[in-house]
Amino acid sequence: MAEEESDCRGGARVSAVHLKLGALAGVVKEALLSSWELASEGTALQGSRLRIEEIPVVVFCPKCQASGALESVQWFACPRCKGPVSEVIQGRELQVTALEILEREMQNEPATAPA
Amino acid sequence: MNPQPRLLEVRQNVLRQNDVVARELRQRFREAGVYVVSLVSSPGSGKTAFLEKTLSLLRQSYRVAALVGDLATDNDAVRLARAQVPVKQITTGTLCHLEAAMVRTGLEGWELEQLDFLFIENVGNLVCPASYDVGENLRVVLLSVTEGEDKPLKYPTIFNTADAAVLTKMDLAEAVEFDSVAAEVNIQRVRPGLPLLKVSSKRGEGMGEWLQFLAVSRSLESREPQTVGA
Numbered sequence: 001m002a003e004e005e006s007d008c009r010g011g012a013r014v015s016a017v018h019l020k021l022g023a024l025a026g027v028v029k030e031a032l033l034s035s036w037e038l039a040s041e042g043t044a045l046q047g048s049r050l051r052i053e054e055i056p057v058v059v060f061c062p063k064c065q066a067s068g069a070l071e072s073v074q075w076f077a078c079p080r081c082k083g084p085v086s087e088v089i090q091g092r093e094l095q096v097t098a099l100e101i102l103e104r105e106m107q108n109e110p111a112t113a114p115a
Numbered sequence: 116m117n118p119q120p121r122l123l124e125v126r127q128n129v130l131r132q133n134d135v136v137a138r139e140l141r142q143r144f145r146e147a148g149v150y151v152v153s154l155v156s157s158p159g160s161g162k163t164a165f166l167e168k169t170l171s172l173l174r175q176s177y178r179v180a181a182l183v184g185d186l187a188t189d190n191d192a193v194r195l196a197r198a199q200v201p202v203k204q205i206t207t208g209t210l211c212h213l214e215a216a217m218v219r220t221g222l223e224g225w226e227l228e229q230l231d232f233l234f235i236e237n238v239g240n241l242v243c244p245a246s247y248d249v250g251e252n253l254r255v256v257l258l259s260v261t262e263g264e265d266k267p268l269k270y271p272t273i274f275n276t277a278d279a280a281v282l283t284k285m286d287l288a289e290a291v292e293f294d295s296v297a298a299e300v301n302i303q304r305v306r307p308g309l310p311l312l313k314v315s316s317k318r319g320e321g322m323g324e325w326l327q328f329l330a331v332s333r334s335l336e337s338r339e340p341q342t343v344g345a
Binding site: 016025085102 | 121126242305308
């Protein structure tokens, strides 16, 4: 994905990848971060950073007619009434949301962008 | 010169490619009228024994077949062939889960229209298979009584993405002092309302309920209006 973008932008460099990671995505943040450097070696993403935004599990309670964040993924209970909830409306994300691009001529100073 | 990098919004699912293939598969399955059941569990929970029993019982009334994922051997496929139904092995090598594209390849040469049920046995693993849709209608997570009652709490994601749970090796429950109530409570905690069945593949207990559950699930699916996605 990043390589495609880089290619069609005349070799612009991707300096960071923004990723939304849901608590129910089945992927561990630490594992992603530690494998990032290795996996990106020799690709358009070499030297880039991975910025992970962790997404909590948000459920909808039919009884309260309201949504709320789970206190624990080990207990699918409504944060208000504590009743069982099964409708997950957020928390399965494993999604690249944005790429930080350095155009060719500004590659020298990889600045820190707001997270 | 502006050193600030430009932010380019993309919004793309990392597993998009898999999701696209899984959607294609689901469409194909629907058009062929085959009901697809995937089995996920940890290694050694009795998936193959359970599947062998299921296939040999189900073939008396339905046209059934199975795809079996395994890291290295074809032992499972050999065992399942004893049920006298078409079985194909997908060897994943070092990959710890099945992906939709592997299922698609595994299905090459099969006429899906000739089937009522297709079973997909995933690689024994309670982590990664949770993230990969393989186009199934029903995802069944197995938990054997020898694994302990707290497995659902340790692997909430796979239980949460499942459509049914099966407690296997019930014939050993007493010997290992399995607390069936605690297991049920834990399953309901991570996935409220999940249908739960208890079986002994060895002795056949609970298999009748399981077959009935499959038949009902299949008939509900075929009556449902055409929906997109899962």
